[in-house]
Amino acid sequence: MRHALAQIIGVMGRMFDSRLAGSLSILVIGIALSLPAGMYVMLQNVQGMVTQLSGTPQISLFLNMDAKADDIDRLHKQLAQHPAIDHAKFVARDEALEQLKQSTGLADVIGGLNQNPLPDAFIVYPKNGEVQGLEELRNELAKLPRVELAQLDSAWAYKLEALLKFGRMAVLILASLLSLALIAITFNTIRLQILTQRDEIEVSKLIGATNGFIRRPFLYFGVIQGLLGGIAAWLIVSLSLLLLNWQLGALTELYASQFTLHPLSPGDSLSLLLFSMYLGWLGAWLSVARHLSRIEPR
Amino acid sequence: MISFNQVHKRYPGGYHALKNVSFEIAKGEMVFLTGHSGAGKSTLLKLIAAIERPNLGSVIVNNQNVGVLKERALPYLRRNLGIVFQDHKLLFDRNVFDNVMLPLQICGFDYRESQKRVRAALDKVGLLKREKSNPIALSGGEQQRLCIARAIVNRPIILLADEPTGNLDTDYAHDIMAIFKSFHQVGVTLLISTHDESVLQDTGVRVLALRQGELLS
Numbered sequence: 001m002r003h004a005l006a007q008i009i010g011v012m013g014r015m016f017d018s019r020l021a022g023s024l025s026i027l028v029i030g031i032a033l034s035l036p037a038g039m040y041v042m043l044q045n046v047q048g049m050v051t052q053l054s055g056t057p058q059i060s061l062f063l064n065m066d067a068k069a070d071d072i073d074r075l076h077k078q079l080a081q082h083p084a085i086d087h088a089k090f091v092a093r094d095e096a097l098e099q100l101k102q103s104t105g106l107a108d109v110i111g112g113l114n115q116n117p118l119p120d121a122f123i124v125y126p127k128n129g130e131v132q133g134l135e136e137l138r139n140e141l142a143k144l145p146r147v148e149l150a151q152l153d154s155a156w157a158y159k160l161e162a163l164l165k166f167g168r169m170a171v172l173i174l175a176s177l178l179s180l181a182l183i184a185i186t187f188n189t190i191r192l193q194i195l196t197q198r199d200e201i202e203v204s205k206l207i208g209a210t211n212g213f214i215r216r217p218f219l220y221f222g223v224i225q226g227l228l229g230g231i232a233a234w235l236i237v238s239l240s241l242l243l244l245n246w247q248l249g250a251l252t253e254l255y256a257s258q259f260t261l262h263p264l265s266p267g268d269s270l271s272l273l274l275f276s277m278y279l280g281w282l283g284a285w286l287s288v289a290r291h292l293s294r295i296e297p298r
Numbered sequence: 299m300i301s302f303n304q305v306h307k308r309y310p311g312g313y314h315a316l317k318n319v320s321f322e323i324a325k326g327e328m329v330f331l332t333g334h335s336g337a338g339k340s341t342l343l344k345l346i347a348a349i350e351r352p353n354l355g356s357v358i359v360n361n362q363n364v365g366v367l368k369e370r371a372l373p374y375l376r377r378n379l380g381i382v383f384q385d386h387k388l389l390f391d392r393n394v395f396d397n398v399m400l401p402l403q404i405c406g407f408d409y410r411e412s413q414k415r416v417r418a419a420l421d422k423v424g425l426l427k428r429e430k431s432n433p434i435a436l437s438g439g440e441q442q443r444l445c446i447a448r449a450i451v452n453r454p455i456i457l458l459a460d461e462p463t464g465n466l467d468t469d470y471a472h473d474i475m476a477i478f479k480s481f482h483q484v485g486v487t488l489l490i491s492t493h494d495e496s497v498l499q500d501t502g503v504r505v506l507a508l509r510q511g512e513l514l515s
Contacts, residue, residue: 006403006409007403199387199389200389200391202387203387203389203400204400204404205373206347206349206376206381206383206387207376207377207381207400207401207404207448207452208373208374208375208376208377208379208401208404208405208452209373209404210370210373210404213373213404297349
């Protein structure tokens with residue numbers, strides 16, 4: 001155990017000796033990893049926003065301005081009896097105006113209006129949430145008497161969902177490419193190390209070191225460099241989010257709403273670090289497998 | 299302990315380094331290997347440590363046929379050997395103490411026990427006071443003794459030394475021979491190569507003489 005610890009300490013000492021070159025590699029790894037990680041965080045945030053906003057799908061029915069109370073009653077009954085509809089909620093035009101005043105902070109603008117521009121409306125909650133069925137239901141409801149406009153409120157959410165899938169694929173591709181870059185960086189760092197430690201490797205082989213013993217410090221190096229690169233990526237993402245949130249704060253205040261970007265979750269942070277450690281190990285392993293066997297004592 | 303049976307070694311390019319060499323060295327024996335440079339002394343020692351493999355014949359060390367040992371088994375063969383290299387092969391990126399520690403690290407020896415053994419080995423070659431120095435600061439004779447300390451720290455059953463007194467003045471050479479004799483007294487098998495006939499005069503030990511790759515009887 002003490003020897004393994006001594007090897008790790010030796011590796012760290014060596015890293016410290018070449019700290020400038022080392023920091024550069026770590027920075028490169030950090031930036032390479034922070035791109036997909038940052039994109040991933042953004043997607044997670046958009047995703048969170050979508051589920052928060054869309055909730056269960058609903059259809060808004062806006063009525064003609066001249067709809068009378070008994071038209072509305074008749075329509076309400078018709079909707080309640082429809083087999084595809086769970087229930088429908090009536091929103092009177094005055095009520096809608098009041099809501100608008102409270103929720104958007106546009107009270108001044110609305111107060112300046114001579115008359116209420118909003119129509120009476122129904123919010124229809126369908127029983128089934130599938131896009132295709134909803135579209136048909138919307139078309140059907142649009143043809144009902146006194147209905148001016150039927151709008152499927154969460155259609156945009158489905159479209160966004162499809163867009164997010166596209167985004168996730170893009171992140172995956174980017175992450176794969178940059179992982180290859182990371183492996184290549186470690187591969188090359190380790191290659192240079194093996195060259196500079198040629199004497200030590202040769203002597204160690206001559207006095208009975210197994211290949212495993214010789215390989216281990218390089219693998220430790222790869223893992224530690226990967227870990228530090230992962231930490232750098234985490235810091236880059238977290239600091240960027242902090243800066244963005246700061247700006248976003250000023251922006252959302254103007255719209256009187258509260259919205260902040262969430263940072264990487266603890267689970268995702270851990271995955272990021274483990275992944276970067278694994279990539280470092282892999283790069284080191286490949287490099288060692290390729291270069292170590294070429295050093296044979298004479 | 300070491301036995302060569304009709305061993306031939308030819309290097310790529312056709313140089314015939316050893317020709318039909320046969321001999322045996324018993325356990326605990328101390329043997330000198332002499333000959334001019336180029337006679338094949340280093341090659342013979344390299345065959346024992348499996349740094350080179352014979353083209354023909356068998357090399358048996360500690361009951362193992364070294365010539366056909368698998369790559370994986372080599373480290374365990376070499377842990378039984380202490381080798382004093384002609385060019386020392388010291389590591390200049392660490393101090394004297396850590397140079398001697400290396401073989402014990404490699405064997406995964408208990409750390410506390412290792413420290414004691416390293417100090418004992420350094421004491422034996424008279425370098426205990428220099429343990430914190432970098433080997434580059436040592437004289438030629440001290441570097442040679444450091445190399446010996448590293449070779450014996452593991453308490454090997456066989457000690458191979460390639461020209462250990464090669465370019466040292468006579469006083470140093472005698473010191474080093476005295477160190478070797480003390481190992482002989484505790485039962486280590488020694489094979490020491492030298493082109494320096496003067497160190498042989500006062501000893502009654504067996505001599506293997508090589509000339510152009512052939513063993514003179």
